Amino acid sequence: MILYGSSMSPYVRKVLACAAEKGITLESRPTGFRDENPEFRAASPFGKMPALVDGDYNLADSSAIIHYLEAKHPEPALIPAEPRARGRTIWWDEFGDTLLMGCLQKLFFNRVVAPILLKREGDPEVADAAEKRELPPLLSYLEGQVPEGGFLVGDRLTLADVAVASPLANLEHMGMTVDGGRYPRLAAYVERILARPSFVERLTKERAFMQKVAA
Ligand SMILES: N[C@@H](CCC(=O)N[C@@H](CS)C(=O)NCC(=O)O)C(=O)O
Known part of the structure; x- marks a missing residue:
């Protein structure tokens, strides 16, 4: 899975830290502010970081990405069920x-x-x-x-x-x-x-x- 965005952004850092806590390897591809990289733009319709690419699946927004990772790799849980x-x-x-x-x-x-x-x-x-x-x-x-x-x-x-x-x-x-x-x-x-x-x-x-x- 590829994660676009610079970890200087707290949103990007949040996703990278959650992935690391879950033992998920994300390939980090840093992007600049309002980056025009076409792959990043395709994954993030409004050009905001972070954006995730998982094969043919694209997803923007840190919380959306973390929910996706949580569903894909439930353990250890970072979002409690109770x-x-x-x-x-x-x-x-x-x-x-x-x-x-x-x-x-x-x-x-x-x-x-x-x-x-x-x-x-x-x-x-x-x-x-x-x-x-x-x-x-x-x-x-x-x-x-x-x-x-x-x-x-x-x-x-x-x-x-x-x-x-x-x-x-x-x-x-x-x-x-x-x-x-x-x-x-x-x-x-x-x-x-x-x-x-x-x-x-x-x-x-x-x-x-x-x-x-x-x-
Ligand atoms: N709700 C989004 C916010 C993302 C966001 O605003 N990222 C900032 C960097 S901290 C950004 O890419 N800003 C560029 C822009 O607004 O054009 C998330 O959680 O991912």
Whole structure:
């Protein structure tokens, strides 16, 4: 199976980490922002990453892809079957994709993607306003929800943990961290999830990439 997209995108990183947790090998084919690669475009009708190609089957959208992988390779399960646990897991996936990403992409686009990757001006005011006004309530909510040890849903890793930790990995690429003084549980939780082998290899490559492009 081929996965198009750069893991600098939290959506792509989420799929790669879920696949790694399930022991699925995905051939990662990095694409740039609004990439015109025809195979990628055929798999992603609106040009958004990630997109999956599995033989003659194409699928875009990180959550759709993860549900597909889960159905194809049920074990280990990342989406619990028990109704309440499943509902919560999907809530966290949605929280990561819309609320957290809705805020963080304003920071990442204007501070990294536009000025460093696209070589055009970002809008620092949009990024600053998102950091000041939108991010703190999201982090405070998470601080009250994440466990001291363990996982967001049940007693093992699920899509919920991957979906929440993946966007927060981009903070480091902007020279930021989850402030351990203000959000101690969250800082420890994110560090714990991102230290899993399913994230580590990818994050190491991303750090090297950031060092290269920001030099
Ligand atoms: N809901 C989609 C969102 C994908 C998405 O917005 N990806 C961004 C990168 S982080 C993208 O490709 N943006 C390009 C564009 O909007 O044209 C998913 O979960 O995969």
